[in-house]
Structure formats: C-alpha cells, structure tokens
Amino acid sequence: MKQKISIDGMNCGHCKARVEKGLSGIEGVQEVNVSLENKEANVAFDESKVAINDLVEKIEDLGFTTTI
Template sequence: MSKEKIKIDGMSCGHCVARIEKAVSEIDGVEKFKIKLKDAEAKIKFDETKVPLEKVMEVITELGYEASSI
C-alpha cells in the first residue's frame, strides 16, 4: 500500500469535498481517501498495483478540479 498527499484546487464547500471523496473512493485499489477543505489537501492510501496515483488525479481533474502530487 502507498500513502500520498494530493493538493486539490478549486474546492469551495463541503459539497465539493463529498463529490470528490465519493468518486475517488469508488476507484478499485483506493483503500482510504480523506480531504481537508481548509488545507485544500487530500490524503490517500491506495494499492499502486491496482491504480496509479495519476489515475486518481485524472478522476479529480475530470470533476473540474486541479490535482497535483505534494
């Protein structure tokens, strides 16, 4: 299992957080994903053999937010 931090720009409220958390949590290989809105950061625990971090960031981008690895 890998643990990473992701910077997410463009979130403005709890609805944004819930939308992203739901989408990312449904990705096969993601074990845990939690966003801190005030820090605009997320912590993720995932199985890199099932899903690369780039795929997770791609899903966030497709939702209309900017994601980058910290």
C-alpha cells in the same frame, strides 16, 4: 502507498464530498481523507491496482486542478 494531492477549486462541503466519493469509487483505493481547509486529499491505495495518475485524472474530471 499513501499520497497527498493538493486540490484547487474546492470551496464547499459539496466539493469535498464529490472528491471523496469519486476517489473512493476507484478500485484499489483503500482510504480517502479530504481536507477542505487545507485543500488536499490524503489517499491510501494499492499501487498494484491503481496509479497516482488515475487518482489525479479522476479529481480533474470532477472539475478541480491538482498538484502532487
């Protein structure tokens, strides 16, 4: 499954890298593309291994606000 997640609070390359690293480390996540310009993450993941709520929770744990 692919999901776009809007992320508020990202304002630099370090923020982008933190989100990419955080999401990539979750089992079941297959691909992560984070756009600093659009303030969003496009995530491909295996629904049988990880839920969208797990992805959102990870981003929020990193200090950002999300919208699906």
